[in-house]
Amino acid sequence: MNLDLQTLADAVAGTAAAFRCITGYQPVGGPSDKVFPPTYDGGKYATEDRIDPKTGELRQCVLLDSVQSQTNRMELALLEALRANRVTLPLLVTRFDQETLPKKFVVSSLEAPHRVADALFRDSLLDGVKFRDSEAGRVLDKADVRNATGLFGLCPTALVFGLWDSTGPRGGLGAKFQRALVSEIIGYDAVPGVNTSSRIDPAAIEKRAGPVFRTESGDWTLSATDARKGKGGKPVLYKPNSRGQDVIYDPAGNKDVPDQGRPSTLNHGNVTPDIAYARDNNNRIQYETRIDERGEEVKVRPRIRGGFTISRAVQTTTLSLAVLRRLRFPLDSAVDSDHQVDLAARTALAALGLAAGTLAREDVDLRSRCHLFADGESAWQLLDRPGEEPAEFVLDPDAALDLLTVAIQAAKAAGLPWEGVIELSPAPELVQLVQRSQDLTSKGESEAG
Structure with missing residues (x-):
């Protein structure tokens, strides 16, 4: 059956609980092919x-794609449709294209983690005014479920995807909107597998060809004279x-070259074939653990990043x-909203959610x-009447x-606002x-904020 606007509006206006879409998948390599889920800490x-x-x-x-990841994919699917002129959507954009930036990029409200409430927009300017102090930005200060008109x-x-304005002037008391659209992908009958890693260096560089040293500029050298001194x-x-910490090299005291001076630190040389173990940021193997009878955590076996068959x-x-029915959309600063205006807004949001969920199903290449x-x-x-199909x-x-x-x-047509693209520019401090x-990243000194 096809879904038209009137049918959708009737569903939104009635007592139906939700729309639901359940899709079955197989790996492109077939049912016996292995899949690799996302990995988390450790x-x-x-x-x-x-x-x-x-x-x-x-x-x-096994979780193949989380609710958060699915949300990002649906937002990006809408963004691609917008860029292809297949739909018109309000969009907040801030451009990091200043000459001083080595790497230039653009962030939109369909890409920012906190959407329109993201700190990148908060710290950007609209016509020379801080975004949150502009007429458009002040919409967030007044938004709640009883007045979602400006945010609409x-x-x-x-x-549709939810919002918490935790970066604004009210902090944790900022506007909150519940997520209406939820999606995830699960693999059933998950059997863990084994994966291997190896590399053959065509230059056949041996570890004994070192040691390699670090220069003052952060580059590498084989000359102890040109190396940074500790x-x-x-x-x-x-x-x-x-x-x-820096590791110094003393030929008299070091019979073997420490690991920190091997050519492999530069990604040169062979990698001996081995099981692909989970490792931390310091390349240490991570272990599965259990709590013993004394209440202490003990290692059981190395954690293998081997994927699963499902x-x-x-x-x-x-x-x-x-969730959508809780939203109200008063017009012209009115206290109360009109039922027909509410219905038009909720129906548009429902159509937006259905479009996002449908578009994201065009590409289910989740990761390598x-x-x-x-x-x-x-x-x-359409889940409408309990007990009925x-x-x-x-x-x-x-x-x-x-x-x-x-x-x-x-x-x-009902009088609801629908902005186009709003261009912001990042404040000088943000740039x-x-x-x-970016400078730290280029020098290999990056660290999470």
């Missing part, structure tokens, strides 16, 4: 037992130790209409060695964008901060 995969809806039994599952016109995706005037090896992958996307292919056509189910609607990307376009037109960070 090289861990996110695994858990879940109930298989097909059998009702517990199954070992400035950044409607914030009302304690006692001794040359400093190229790589610091695990504590970030029986199937399932993507579940839900769009909560209940985790490319999925759908088992069949996706359909959105949900109505199903087929939406391809073009149909989803057409639906969004007519919903936007209806919202604008300087970015420049310093």
Whole structure:
């Protein structure tokens, strides 16, 4: 069944709980091919037992794409549609294209972590005025579920994907909007595998060809004379130790060249074939652990980054209409909102969520060695009356964008704002901060803020 604007508006105006889309996938290499999930702190995969809806039994599952990651993919899918002129959306943009920056880039409200409330926009200027002090920026100060009109016109995706204005003047008391669109991809019957790593150096550089030293400029040299000098005037090896300290080299006291002076620190030389273990930032192998009978954590075995084979992958996307119904959209500084205006805004937001969820399904290449292919056509189910089979609607990307376009037109006809692209420029202090960070990165001295 096709989904038109009237059907969508009726669903939003009624008592339906949500739209739901469940899509099954296999790896592009086939059911027996291995997939590599995202890794978390310490090289861990996110695994858990879940109930298989097909059998009702517990199954070992692995998270292939989290809610946060799926949200980012949906936002980027909308951004690509906007860039291709397939849809018109309000967009906040700040351009880091100043001559002083070695690396130039652009950040939009569909890319920034906190969307329109991101610190990058807070620290940017609109026509020479701090964004949060401008007329557009002050929208965030007044926004809440009872008055989402300004935010609808400035950044409607914030009302679909959620927002917390924690970087603004009110800090943690800033505007909060619940996420209406949620999606994740899970792999069922996850069996951990083994992965190997190796490298053959065509130049056949041996570790005994070192030591390599660090110069004052941070480059490398084989000359102890040209090397940076440490304690006692001794040359400093190229790589610091695990504590970030310089390692000096004394030929008389060092029978073997320490690891910090091997050519491998420059990515030269062979890498002996080995199991791909999870390692920390200091290249130390991480271990699976357990709590023993004394309550102490003990190592069990090395943690292997070997991916998984799975029986199937399932993507579940839900769009909560209940969340959208809580939003009010008063016009012209009125205290109360008009029901028809509320309905037009909520319907447009629902269409925006459906479009985002549909567009993101065009590309399910999640990361290296985790490319999925759908088992069949996706359909959105409308969860309306309990106990009844949900109505199903087929939406391809073009149909989803057409639906969004007519919903936007209806919202604008109801008097709701719908901005275009708003161009900001980063404040001089922000440009300087970015420049310093880029300089440190180019010197290999980067560290999380």
